[in-house]
């Protein structure tokens with residue numbers, strides 16, 4: 002049934018001939034269809050689009066399920082007999098799923114017009130792709146939309162507006178390829194993610210139906226300073242691109258992207274960082290999702306973790322059992338007054354990565370603490386609406402030696418009779434003094450760091466389990482390849498592609514190898530975590 006608040010777009014936007022100029026933007030006068038019934042070609046197109054859509058899931062990777070082999074892939078649990086070994090190896094190899102075959106550059110009708118690296122482009126040097134514009138060259142007015150729609154700058158200081166964005170995402174944001182799970186970013190999460198220090202209200206871009214004011218599309222940017230190897234760039238971090246399901250495949254996404262680009266450019270910023278599960282021209286890095294079961298029974302019941310052949314549910318539950326208590330002396334919830342030490346530690350650690358954020362202290366405090374521990378919000382670990390948890394290890398001399406953090410991003414479980422949500426903790430920034438003084442490639446650095454991260458993340462799993470999370474998710478970024486297998490993370494079927502807009506850069510290691518194993522030696526050069 003058609004939502005009565007939503008205009009049907011059969012007669013105009015749907016008329017796409019797949020060319021870049023066939024968007025939901027107002028077409029030139031002679032292109033404007035004159036009556037809702039005039040174009041039968043468009044209806045045929047719609048059927049074709051529907052088929053196409055059914056084929057191409059737009060998942061963002063992170064909520065995909067575990068692969069069967071993933072549950073077998075822990076080296077710490079490698080079966081002892083050779084026969085079992087070879088089955089495990091076979092399963093692992095079967096699980097090496099390449100990302101869906103990418104389109105050719107020519108097929109990207111929108112992206113081929115943008116300043117992004119082409120798939121076959123040979124990079125000889127790093128730097129901006131287009132570098133000759135000033136804000137005065139950028140139009141002052143938004144891109145035109147069809148009359149039924151209007152742009153809105155979303156005022157996130159207003160909780161009702163955050164609720165509108167929440168509602169749009171709740172029903173329409175990223176799903177896995179089977180439409181079993183959909184990300185469920187909470188209003189508090191959106192407040193944290195989008196009202197970051199120095200955020201620009203005009204980079205929170207909505208599209209509303211003019212008549213009803215219903216929010217039907219959204220894209221956001223926040224300011225970020227980013228180091229790409231030795232160069233620090235001021236950029237926008239683009240996220241939460243979402244179009245209502247009823248307005249899909251009508252070329253509205255390119256329009257949102259162009260409008261946010263215009264607004265960012267107007268402020269003299271020409272680069273952006275974004276991630277997506279889909280392959281676009283051209284990822285600077287690709288990381289793979291790994292998942293660690295905390296509540297295997299529930300993950301099995303919602304269809305996230307299949308029961309691997311040859312084992313039992315009881316054995317799976319036993320495999321993922323964790324101690325009740327953490328093990329590292331001095332591990333405690335971070336307080337706001339830790340920020341000086343935490344900042345120095347994280348800066349020193351992130352310095353070793355090729356793509357990393359350059360945080361200010363206030364900014365880092367926001368990302369690790371949000372408003373917890375302020376006068377208005379207590380630093381309550383068990384607060385049911387809490388979105389980010391940061392823990393530090395303080396030694397007997399009062400020195401902070403380690404940081405570990407994670408955030409809460411549940412997924413709605415679609416159409417399951419027993420469970421309506423999956424409570425996922427996602428790994429966030431961490432750092433350790435272990436091996437810090439040594440170059441990353443030094444074998445002793447790897448040994449020291451591995452030993453420390455094993456216990457640090459085992460404790461993080463215990464904390465997350467005790468907070469009620471069902472699964473702990475992490476990418477193959479940072480130094481994660483050192484410990485994921487050993488503490489029973491399994492490879493998922495999702496990948497996350499990292500992109501730079503208007504900046505070419507040499508490829509950066511994503512932490513996994515083509516044979517499906519973790520890249521333990523080089524690990525990943527990616528040190529930035531996107532929400």
Ligand SMILES: CCCCCCCCCCCCCC(=O)SCCNC(=O)CCNC(=O)[C@H](O)C(C)(C)COP(=O)(O)OP(=O)(O)OC[C@H]1O[C@@H](n2cnc3c(N)ncnc32)[C@H](O)[C@@H]1OP(=O)(O)O
Pocket residue numbers: 059060061108109110111112113173174175176237239240241242243244245248249250251252253254255258261262265266270271272273274275276277278279281502503
């Ligand atoms: C200097 C400042 C620069 C700032 C901007 C930097 C760039 C920021 C870029 C944005 C970063 C966002 C980061 C996140 O938030 S990633 C999360 C994306 N959101 C979702 O997956 C939610 C569910 N899906 C949807 O809401 C829609 O399917 C979306 C909105 C994704 C596409 O809507 P729709 O399905 O109705 O399609 P269309 O007909 O309007 O448009 C089709 C065109 O859109 C290209 N497409 C499809 N998916 C994505 C995608 N995830 N990133 C970039 N482009 C994408 C596609 O290749 C095609 O172009 P081309 O193949 O013809 O070339």
